[in-house]
Amino acid sequence: MSQTIGGAGQDNLLDLATAVAGWARDGEQVEAYVARGRDTEITVFGGEVESLSSAESAGIGIRVVAGSRQGFAYAGSLDPDVVAETLEEARDNAGFASEDSFVGLASPDGVEVASLDLWRDDLASYPTEVKVARALDLERAVRAADPRIRQVESSDWGDAAVESAVATSTGIRAESRRTACYLSAFAVAGEGAETQTGGGYSVGRSPSDLDLDKAASDAVERATRMLGAVKPRSDRLTVVFEPRITATLLAILSGTLDGEAVLKGRSLFADRIGEQVSVAGFTLVDDPTDPEAYAAAHYDAEGLATRRNVLIEGGVLQRFLYNTYAARRAGTVSTASAVRAGFKSAPGTGARAVSVVPGDRSPEEIFQQVGDGLLVQSVSGVHSGVNPVSGDFSVGAEGVLIKGGEMAGPVREFTIASTIQRMLTGVVAVGNDLERLPSSASGVTLAIADISMSGE
Amino acid sequence: MLIDETVIAGVLGTALQSGGEFAELFAEDRRGTAARLDDGRVEDMASGRERGAGIRVVIGETTGFAHTSDLTEAGLRAAAEAAAAAARGGGGGVRSVALQRVTAPAPNAVEILPESVGKAEKVDLLRRADEASRAGRPAIRQVSAVYGDSRRQILVANSEGVLATDDQVKTRFAISCVANGDTGMQTGRESVGATVGFELFDTVSVEELARAASSRALTKLSARPAPSGSVPVVIKQGSGGVLFHEACGHGLEADHIAKDVSVFTGRVGQMVASPLVTLVDDGTMGPQWGSLSVDDEGHPAARNVLIENGVLTDYMWDWLRARKEGRASSGNGRRESYQHLPMVRMTNTYVLAGTEDPDEILRQTPYGVYVAQLGGGQVNTATGDFVFGMTEAYLIEDGEITEPLRDANLIGNGPEVLRNIDVVGNDFAMGHPGTCGKQGQGVPVGDGQPTLRVTAMTVGGTAR
Numbered sequence A: 001m002s003q004t005i006g007g008a009g010q011d012n013l014l015d016l017a018t019a020v021a022g023w024a025r026d027g028e029q030v031e032a033y034v035a036r037g038r039d040t041e042i043t044v045f046g047g048e049v050e051s052l053s054s055a056e057s058a059g060i061g062i063r064v065v066a067g068s069r070q071g072f073a074y075a076g077s078l079d080p081d082v083v084a085e086t087l088e089e090a091r092d093n094a095g096f097a098s099e100d101s102f103v104g105l106a107s108p109d110g111v112e113v114a115s116l117d118l119w120r121d122d123l124a125s126y127p128t129e130v131k132v133a134r135a136l137d138l139e140r141a142v143r144a145a146d147p148r149i150r151q152v153e154s155s156d157w158g159d160a161a162v163e164s165a166v167a168t169s170t171g172i173r174a175e176s177r178r179t180a181c182y183l184s185a186f187a188v189a190g191e192g193a194e195t196q197t198g199g200g201y202s203v204g205r206s207p208s209d210l211d212l213d214k215a216a217s218d219a220v221e222r223a224t225r226m227l228g229a230v231k232p233r234s235d236r237l238t239v240v241f242e243p244r245i246t247a248t249l250l251a252i253l254s255g256t257l258d259g260e261a262v263l264k265g266r267s268l269f270a271d272r273i274g275e276q277v278s279v280a281g282f283t284l285v286d287d288p289t290d291p292e293a294y295a296a297a298h299y300d301a302e303g304l305a306t307r308r309n310v311l312i313e314g315g316v317l318q319r320f321l322y323n324t325y326a327a328r329r330a331g332t333v334s335t336a337s338a339v340r341a342g343f344k345s346a347p348g349t350g351a352r353a354v355s356v357v358p359g360d361r362s363p364e365e366i367f368q369q370v371g372d373g374l375l376v377q378s379v380s381g382v383h384s385g386v387n388p389v390s391g392d393f394s395v396g397a398e399g400v401l402i403k404g405g406e407m408a409g410p411v412r413e414f415t416i417a418s419t420i421q422r423m424l425t426g427v428v429a430v431g432n433d434l435e436r437l438p439s440s441a442s443g444v445t446l447a448i449a450d451i452s453m454s455g456e
Numbered sequence B: 001m002l003i004d005e006t007v008i009a010g011v012l013g014t015a016l017q018s019g020g021e022f023a024e025l026f027a028e029d030r031r032g033t034a035a036r037l038d039d040g041r042v043e044d045m046a047s048g049r050e051r052g053a054g055i056r057v058v059i060g061e062t063t064g065f066a067h068t069s070d071l072t073e074a075g076l077r078a079a080a081e082a083a084a085a086a087a088r089g090g091g092g093g094v095r096s097v098a099l100q101r102v103t104a105p106a107p108n109a110v111e112i113l114p115e116s117v118g119k120a121e122k123v124d125l126l127r128r129a130d131e132a133s134r135a136g137r138p139a140i141r142q143v144s145a146v147y148g149d150s151r152r153q154i155l156v157a158n159s160e161g162v163l164a165t166d167d168q169v170k171t172r173f174a175i176s177c178v179a180n181g182d183t184g185m186q187t188g189r190e191s192v193g194a195t196v197g198f199e200l201f202d203t204v205s206v207e208e209l210a211r212a213a214s215s216r217a218l219t220k221l222s223a224r225p226a227p228s229g230s231v232p233v234v235i236k237q238g239s240g241g242v243l244f245h246e247a248c249g250h251g252l253e254a255d256h257i258a259k260d261v262s263v264f265t266g267r268v269g270q271m272v273a274s275p276l277v278t279l280v281d282d283g284t285m286g287p288q289w290g291s292l293s294v295d296d297e298g299h300p301a302a303r304n305v306l307i308e309n310g311v312l313t314d315y316m317w318d319w320l321r322a323r324k325e326g327r328a329s330s331g332n333g334r335r336e337s338y339q340h341l342p343m344v345r346m347t348n349t350y351v352l353a354g355t356e357d358p359d360e361i362l363r364q365t366p367y368g369v370y371v372a373q374l375g376g377g378q379v380n381t382a383t384g385d386f387v388f389g390m391t392e393a394y395l396i397e398d399g400e401i402t403e404p405l406r407d408a409n410l411i412g413n414g415p416e417v418l419r420n421i422d423v424v425g426n427d428f429a430m431g432h433p434g435t436c437g438k439q440g441q442g443v444p445v446g447d448g449q450p451t452l453r454v455t456a457m458t459v460g461g462t463a464r
Helices: A013-021 A080-094 A126-144 A212-224 A243-255 A259-263 A325-330 A363-370 A420-425 B004-017 B072-084 B117-132 B206-221 B241-252 B255-258 B319-324 B360-365 B414-419
Strands: A028-045 A050-066 A069-074 A150-170 A173-191 A194-204 A236-242 A284-286 A311-313 A355-358 A373-380 A392-403 A406-419 A427-430 A446-454 B022-038 B041-060 B062-067 B141-157 B163-181 B184-194 B228-235 B279-282 B303-308 B346-350 B367-380 B385-397 B400-403 B410-411 B423-424 B433-436 B439-450 B452-460
Touching: A013 A028, A013 A050, A013 A080, A013 A150, A013 A173, A013 B072, A028 A126, A050 A080, A050 A126, A050 B072, A069 A080, A126 A150, A126 A173, A126 A212, A126 A446, A150 A212, A173 A212, A194 A212, A194 A373, A212 A420, A236 A243, A243 A284, A243 A355, A243 A373, A243 A420, A259 A325, A311 B279, A311 B433, A355 B141, A363 A373, A363 A446, A373 A446, A392 B410, A392 B452, A406 A420, A406 B385, A406 B410, A406 B452, A420 A427, A420 A446, A446 B228, A446 B452, B004 B041, B004 B072, B004 B141, B022 B367, B041 B072, B062 B072, B117 B141, B117 B163, B117 B206, B117 B279, B141 B206, B141 B433, B184 B385, B241 B255, B241 B279, B241 B303, B241 B346, B241 B367, B241 B385, B241 B414, B241 B433, B241 B439, B255 B319, B255 B423, B319 B439, B360 B400, B410 B414, B414 B423
Parallel strands: A050 B062, A069 B041, A236 A373, B228 B367, B346 B439
Antiparallel strands: A028 A050, A028 A150, A050 A069, A150 A173, A173 A194, A236 A446, A284 A311, A284 A355, A373 A392, A392 A406, A406 A446, A427 A446, B022 B041, B022 B141, B041 B062, B141 B163, B163 B184, B228 B452, B279 B303, B279 B346, B367 B385, B385 B400, B385 B410, B410 B452, B423 B452, B433 B439
């Protein structure tokens, strides 16, 4: 696990992190998180390369716990002088935090590390010219697919190879690395004065995982099927969410199951463990050990082996997600759910690979079951219209009305609204079409009854 | 200066060696501190520093870009070669660059550099705010507050001879409260931020901010579901600048225009809004959150009128889009960090005051929704459809504000909403500090507007 990536240097990240952790003084705990990545981003437009960027970056985030106080500092450099300065800064910062007896770093807990292969050597050797060619091929495929495609706003190739290590003075030693790549296109369809848009993509760990045709056809279908969209009349109806929208909903839902939010009185599910919060057919799992999950990981952000956590089983709330701090405070053990937004942040709590256990119906069967309703293909304003504390849910949406189980015409410029609590109990069908997405959630087609649609 | 002038010239020369038509070096040294209070405790005091440079080389329609955290001459030359290779080397040849210093006034003076202020004093602001938001208000169950400051020193030099530097200091404070009642939990938030140092707190009382946030959460405990459907909407001064940011700001960015993915393409000189609307983007606006001296391409910040009395006058431009049109940049080329390519971005975007008394606007609205605070928003520039969230709103009945409403999104179509503004108040205020996201890059932006009314917008509530 100590190979280096694409000429990023011979320095071993775990050795560096371990050395920093070893600088802990008496009565002090030190954690070092070190990350190094190499990425390429290519955008093509109108048959030309619009931009090509390729870079390596590295950084360190250091946490110090001293006298029940925690301090954190980071730097975008692994220079020895900078690393030493960063440790001093974290130490200094700790002096200004409040005392909290639950503060502390993770310790090895004996959980076995999942056997996952998240690294593909063929990405590092994949030539830049071929990446450019695939982005151009995708742009051409989108244009050629339908005469109503007026423009391809962007066609992109992206890839990243990231390695990271966590070491603590409490004995944590964790090192991992991963590769990822994607192709994506954003299509603009037009008829007369009308313009509609739609995006498609394909992601994988290796270039050979990517499905260019699917990325192209998704973008084309989503853009063209919105042509002629009208603003619907306000109504209350059953909404069928496409898998990628379901994934967005699940990511929001998992945020309300964050153990830290529960402890701090910010979760609408506090005190509801063991209660029926959804229907019997709804089981929600966060499983970063699933090799098919995009965000599968060997370790959490504090260096504990990841594990499968069942959050809701048969509609009954089972557990919350905890990092080390929240678990100590709640009197339980970490679920290895520490997450961090790169080296610049101290670990928080969150889901990595949340998913609904798929049901037994195809999307078409669900449309038939629903009869009259609405298929939603995109939502907007999720960050402004969903309040995870009160549960209020209101987002802009685009989609297609369903009449008698068939697609009956596109609609746009409307909102759908309910509350998170009501949506969970309103689930009427769970699809069998599990779709892996480049996010912390996977999706299935999901139908939810009694949602307000605001339009004309 | 971050990098010596002779080194800059050498690096630009390297970048141009393989046929580059344009080369640019952008160096940045950014440091900041942030302190967070939650659940009655200062949980975290964090600080960080990042420095590095991004180099772009343009050949024909192609931009090559590379960045490095190594600011030595060797490190910069390696990045320059990588950027040039990315832009596909053509003919070759050596060009030398004569650098000319760009002088632009700072939008405002910074009196107290945050780095000169002790961490204890910063942390104390959090404690004061926590106390003030809870005092005498038992229903306030949870409070979190964040203090943050940043200092961003940049240097931009390019093969057209531009050499510019800027020293951008920003300070911010935000507080968020949770109130519990019979109807569940509600939240209230307030924030302030400016392109100034610690003197921000000479004029801003964190206690007042805290009381405002907790009052908002308490008020919403008795809120009823927002209406569902199309209603008149009155937006309080300083609360709804994000409407214009989304309804037309993004659609007036020249990159969206060039790609024909904006509903405003080809409409300069035409009436695109109610004649009551004059929209300005202004990076020179004193201590506002989106202000700067030069943009991230070394162009001086400017005050640009985008819509004048309803007529579209101009788009916003960065170097790349301006070059294609043979015109000057409007000072709107910005980037999140040295690791990013610049693109067209807003700075402080606002609508000028009108003539109507704001109270009279309410009185003349028999029924509708009064929006006192908005959250974020999102737009599809190709269709013009946009949403934004209400985080404090009330029902208007018979010309008076009556009941508070629960959070919901509003949805509208940019060009339609701009035409449907039928009255504009004689007041004006800037709104909260914002972070505008575009293609994965976040930059600080400001917005503002007078009290105004939109004749109809769709409110995304659940009440029939």
